[in-house]
Amino acid sequence: xxxxxxxxxxxxxxxxxxxxxxxxxxxxxxxxxxxxxxxxxxxxxxxxxxxxxxxxxxxxxxxxxxxxxxxxxxxxxxxxxxxxxxxxxxxxxxxxxxxxxxxxxxxxxxxxxxxxxxxxxxxxxxxxxxxxxxxxxxxxxxxxxxxxxxxxxxxxxxxxxxxxxxxxxxxxxxxxxxxxxxxxxxxxxxxxxxxxxxxxxxxxxxxxxxxxxxxxxxxxxxxxxxxxxxxxxxxxxxxxxxxxxxxxxxxxxxxxxxxxxxxxxxxxxxxxxxxxxxxxxxxxxxxxxxxxxxxxxxxxxxxxxxxxxxxxxxxxxxxxxxxxxxxxxxxxxxxxxxxxxxxxxxxxxxxxxxxxxxxxxxxxxxxxxxxxxxxxxx
Amino acid sequence: xxxxxxxxxxxxxxxxxxxxxxxxxxxxxxxxxxxxxxxxxxxxxxxxxxxxxxxxxxxxxxxxxxxxxxxxxxxxxxxxxxxxxxxxxxxxxxxxxxxxxxxxxxxxxxxxxxxxxxxxxxxxxxxxxxxxxxxxxxxxxxxxxxxxxxxxxxxxxxxxxxxxxxxxxxxxxxxxxxxxxxxxxxxxxxxxxxxxxxxxxxxxxxxxxxxxxxxxxxxxxxxxxxxxxxxxxxxxxxxxxxxxxxxxxxxxx
Numbered sequence: 001x002x003x004x005x006x007x008x009x010x011x012x013x014x015x016x017x018x019x020x021x022x023x024x025x026x027x028x029x030x031x032x033x034x035x036x037x038x039x040x041x042x043x044x045x046x047x048x049x050x051x052x053x054x055x056x057x058x059x060x061x062x063x064x065x066x067x068x069x070x071x072x073x074x075x076x077x078x079x080x081x082x083x084x085x086x087x088x089x090x091x092x093x094x095x096x097x098x099x100x101x102x103x104x105x106x107x108x109x110x111x112x113x114x115x116x117x118x119x120x121x122x123x124x125x126x127x128x129x130x131x132x133x134x135x136x137x138x139x140x141x142x143x144x145x146x147x148x149x150x151x152x153x154x155x156x157x158x159x160x161x162x163x164x165x166x167x168x169x170x171x172x173x174x175x176x177x178x179x180x181x182x183x184x185x186x187x188x189x190x191x192x193x194x195x196x197x198x199x200x201x202x203x204x205x206x207x208x209x210x211x212x213x214x215x216x217x218x219x220x221x222x223x224x225x226x227x228x229x230x231x232x233x234x235x236x237x238x239x240x241x242x243x244x245x246x247x248x249x250x251x252x253x254x255x256x257x258x259x260x261x262x263x264x265x266x267x268x269x270x271x272x273x274x275x276x277x278x279x280x281x282x283x284x285x286x287x288x289x290x291x292x293x294x295x296x297x298x299x300x301x302x303x304x305x306x307x308x309x310x311x312x313x314x315x316x317x318x319x320x321x322x323x324x325x326x327x328x329x330x331x332x333x334x335x336x337x338x339x340x341x342x343x344x345x346x347x348x349x350x351x352x353x354x355x356x357x358x359x360x361x362x363x364x365x366x367x368x369x370x371x372x373x374x375x376x377x378x
Numbered sequence: 379x380x381x382x383x384x385x386x387x388x389x390x391x392x393x394x395x396x397x398x399x400x401x402x403x404x405x406x407x408x409x410x411x412x413x414x415x416x417x418x419x420x421x422x423x424x425x426x427x428x429x430x431x432x433x434x435x436x437x438x439x440x441x442x443x444x445x446x447x448x449x450x451x452x453x454x455x456x457x458x459x460x461x462x463x464x465x466x467x468x469x470x471x472x473x474x475x476x477x478x479x480x481x482x483x484x485x486x487x488x489x490x491x492x493x494x495x496x497x498x499x500x501x502x503x504x505x506x507x508x509x510x511x512x513x514x515x516x517x518x519x520x521x522x523x524x525x526x527x528x529x530x531x532x533x534x535x536x537x538x539x540x541x542x543x544x545x546x547x548x549x550x551x552x553x554x555x556x557x558x559x560x561x562x563x564x565x566x567x568x569x570x571x572x573x574x575x576x577x578x579x580x581x582x583x584x585x586x587x588x589x590x591x592x593x594x595x596x597x598x599x600x601x602x603x604x605x606x607x608x609x610x611x612x613x614x615x616x617x618x619x620x621x622x623x624x625x626x627x628x629x630x631x
Contacts (some may be wrong), residue, residue: 293479294479375488376446
């Protein structure tokens with residue numbers, strides 16, 4: 001009987017495509033907007049992800065997210081180093097500075113200061129210059145997207161200079177780095193140099209990067225650091241989620257995306273539901289004939305649900321495929337963030353399932369209550 | 379009633395053991411309260427096995443309501459309905475669905491073929507409902523369609539068939555699972571005279587069997603000649619049951 005349901009469904013091409021269009025529209029919008037939202041959220045934590053090595057981030061207890069820098073006294077570094085279970089701890093500067101370019105214009109930049117001795121947190125994607133060159137005076141490494149932003153249409157070239165806080169910076173390397181939420185150029189330098197590039201402040205230590213001794217869980221070390229120093233200590237993963245939760249709770253970004261996703265859901269449900277209902281109404285005599293000939297309500301219900309799942313599956317596949325195609329096609333447009341984790345696929349699938357279920361509800365009611373005697377009426 | 383078929387005005391009540399359909403005191407109301415409409419007003423009717431009974435009468439007289447009740451697709455308001463030895467009034471809905479699936483064949487006025495299925499697939503639907511495998515069901519249906527002269531149209535969609543051919547597919551669909559009661563609702567009203575005659579001949583030749591009863595609802599006087607008996611309905615009642623020309627001898631010219 002499911003075969004008959006399928007034949008009935010594809011028998012009316014216009015309505016069949018109409019229902020699928022509704023589901024595709026919803027799946028596309030939900031998957032695409034959710035992926036852009038995930039992309040945006042991943043931008044907010046890109047600097048945490050890009051700092052390879054440390055498993056623990058230590059910061060002021062009032063820090064709410066990665067860009068919410070509340071500087072610490074330099075002495076806090078030694079207190080953290082003294083906590084049992086801390087294998088190593090290094091200073092890390094993070095701030096936004098204003099740079100004066102050679103031609104006299106100004107540009108905001110994200111300045112990252114790495115530990116002078118170890119250079120922990122140095123960029124992994126260096127493709128021009130060397131990390132070791134950071135040890136030379138005034139040396140900085142810049143991300144490629146930032147370079148293109150400052151010097152568009154110019155080839156990558158080392159040795160370029162600019163000023164931060166009236167101090168000369170020399171470009172000694174260019175690296176690939178994840179884009180940031182602010183989209184500012186990222187400049188890496190040594191910690192001792194970073195505090196000179198930054199405007200003078202009484203406290204300058206943004207974060208302490210640390211790692212747990214072998215065999216000691218990072219969470220346990222974080223607990224000990226917090227108990228002993230009064231600072232906030234988070235594992236890398238905890239810090240990532242704390243930052244994401246901040247953006248979810250304190251900005252209008254999720255609401256804006258949720259509104260769009262909800263509209264997609266609503267419009268998709270309306271289109272699919274209306275077309276599916278019309279399809280059912282058009283076939284109501286056929287359903288009545290099947291009931292008259294001895295098809296039970298359970299089978300009729302299964303047929304309608306099967307039809308709904310058919311269009312749902314196809315619509316989901318096409319919609320998510322189009323969303324993925326959109327993400328792939330726009331991967332080189334650096335201003336668009338697009339990240340489609342499996343959770344987006346799962347959420348979209350759940351939404352599509354609800355859409356086809358809602359869309360079929362009216363139809364199910366219609367076919368279940370249809371009097372088989374309808375077939376005797378002219 | 380057509381004068382050619384008005385042989386007698388006496389009800390022909392067969393012996394009870396031979397009765398396929400037994401209806402007693404059946405009423406049917408539609409609506410409720412002040413807006414209630416009484417479609418049947420105490421109908422008594424017997425249809426023996428091996429007989430083709432025609433229900434005739436003007437539009438709105440209750441023919442379709444009565445045949446719907448006999449076929450088990452509509453509940454009577456009151457009365458007794460025993461079909462093929464089964465009390466339909468006492469029967470639960472699930473059993474009634476199974477009863478229809480196994481025992482009743484339908485030929486509808488509007489054919490009600492599934493437009494997306496081929497002729498063979500349409501004729502196979504009752505077997506598919508009964509759980510047969512699709513290839514076997516279509517094969518059996520194809521054999522029956524071949525008997526009905528549609529062997530070369532098995533793969534045609536209903537939209538590719540003439541009205542007469544569609545009705546033949548509908549007849550095949552009604553008979554493919556060998557039902558013991560065949561209910562035909564205005565089987566010729568959508569057909570021209572020639573196709574109407576062919577359709578009735580097919581029903582008579584193939585459907586009318588000693589172990590089967592056939593009820594035909596019609597107001598097409600041209601087909602009265604195929605009836606064993608004719609029950610004339612008026613205003614929700616059976617006015618007269620007369621012997622049809624098939625039993626009463628050759629029709630006067």
